[in-house]
Amino acid sequence: MLDVMMVDDDYPVLELLSEAIPWGRLGLQLSGVYENGAQAFDAATTAAMPDILITDIGMPKMDGLELIKLLKERKPELRVVILSCHSEFQYAQQALKLNVQDYLVKETLDPEELAKVLEELRTGLERERKVTQQHVQLELQVNRGLEAVKERFIRNTIHQPLLGPEHWRQEAEAVGLRLEAGWCLPILVYVETYRSVLKRFVSEETLRFALSNVIGEVTAERAPGAAAFAYSAKEWVLLLPHEAGLKRNPVQQATDLALSIQSALRRTLRIGTSFVLGGSVETPETLKAELNRLLETRRRRFYWPAGTIVKLSAAEAPFSTDDLFAQYESRSEQFRSILLGKRVEQLDPAVRELASYLSAKRFAPEQVRDWLLKLLLDLRLKLQSLQYAKPVYSADILHDELLEMDTLDELSDWLTEYFQSAMSFAEEAKGHARRSEVVVALEYVSQHLDKRIGLEEVAEHLHLNTSYFSRLFKKETGRTFIDYVTHAKLNRAKELLDQTNYPIGKIAELLGYDNLSYFIKLFKAHLGVTPVEYRGAKGS
Known part of the structure; x- marks a missing residue:
């Protein structure tokens, strides 16, 4: 599917077109809606460039013509449709200079007309890409063959x-x-x-x-x-x-x-x-x-x-022969205390101090990985014994993840993220009673964040009456089931915004929201900023 970005400071227009245009049927995906050119430009340069841009002209912070110019410099093949209140010739003339594909006036806009324009743009883009892809494929085949010969040469030199x-x-x-x-x-x-x-x-x-x-x-x-x-x-x-x-x-x-x-x-x-x-x-x-x-x-x-x-x-200095496991009990207790006490401010310093110790001693990497695997598995068992939510990583996955860490810096960053996840599990668990039905419900939610999750389906999953389950969940957790699901999905949205370059539309899809406009409004209502503003603040 081709990605479409829509920009207009008239939010009702964004809402109307988000709902009225059959994006999926047209082979398009609405990857982002923004209220000014500056937001849209930040999103395009930090996440993913759109294939088609629909934009107003007069907007705060950055107008549509400036946005088109900047995005076209980065992606000349970008297709553009202008939606504007301006019907004057001078605006249309400027749009033509920027090689805009269509110019529609809002007062007379019919969503069906825009849908036809978008379908024509998609067809043209696909036709061009097919031709380009054939040339690229031929070049790739030639390069792939040469690179394979070169790799075989260097490997034979080393090993044969x-x-x-x-x-x-x-x-x-x-x-x-x-x-x-x-x-x-x-x-x-x-x-x-x-x-x-x-x-x-x-x-x-x-x-x-x-x-x-x-x-x-x-x-x-x-x-x-x-x-x-x-x-x-x-x-x-x-x-x-x-x-x-x-x-x-x-x-x-x-x-x-x-x-x-x-x-x-x-x-x-x-x-x-x-x-x-x-x-x-x-x-x-x-x-x-x-x-x-x-x-x-x-x-x-x-x-x-x-x-x-x-x-x-x-680069050939020897590794230490000291016993790393002499540190095991004290380090294990230190991290267990931080996790259970929710002392998040102590987490990163503790990981960095451990990394400094390992670096100063220079233990063999395989010894460090074995030590950490034992530490993480033991901590996981202690958390499970307190009926905390099930951990995300199995023992095999933990082992494979640790093996993939090539440097201590990379491992330290991963370890901090892992402990932060464990701390969030601990925080959730501490706020909940130990009723098994609620624990199972929480696990069900965590495993189905990519789908719509309804009260009725979870009650049915637990073989409980819907009204009874609703009252039980509220009593045990202090919040309604729907509120909990929303909270869980938005927390996951923040993780995806922090850790990936996915477009906002893709993140909404991964969380079971098929209405991008609704997802953006929900995110802003709970967090006070739009997803793009949140990502921009985290990246600055």
């Missing part, structure tokens, strides 16, 4: 017996690596916070393609003759040829290249990277040995801060 220096050099030249200078300095690139990066790019293939483009462009500009290879989606190898005896140190060349790639990836893709610089080698055999040494730094990078650029010789 070499067939001979001359044969290897011929293969190297075939994948773009020029070694006339004789010497080569290998560099290993790590993608930081890989889990969150992959979520943004959805698939490894898309992420590889994006990284390959940026790394390849910077390498070609800053180090002609060098070559970049994907060892995996989150680990890349750069091979930097150089001559012996040059006045300029090849390590300095490698550092400059790393800084340039780091800056370009952060600026264009919002991806952080760390680099390990190997030593200069002269033969395929010594290169193979150096690449294997570079890959052994995976465990060492657990304690590196973001943006590290380090020589291989400085």
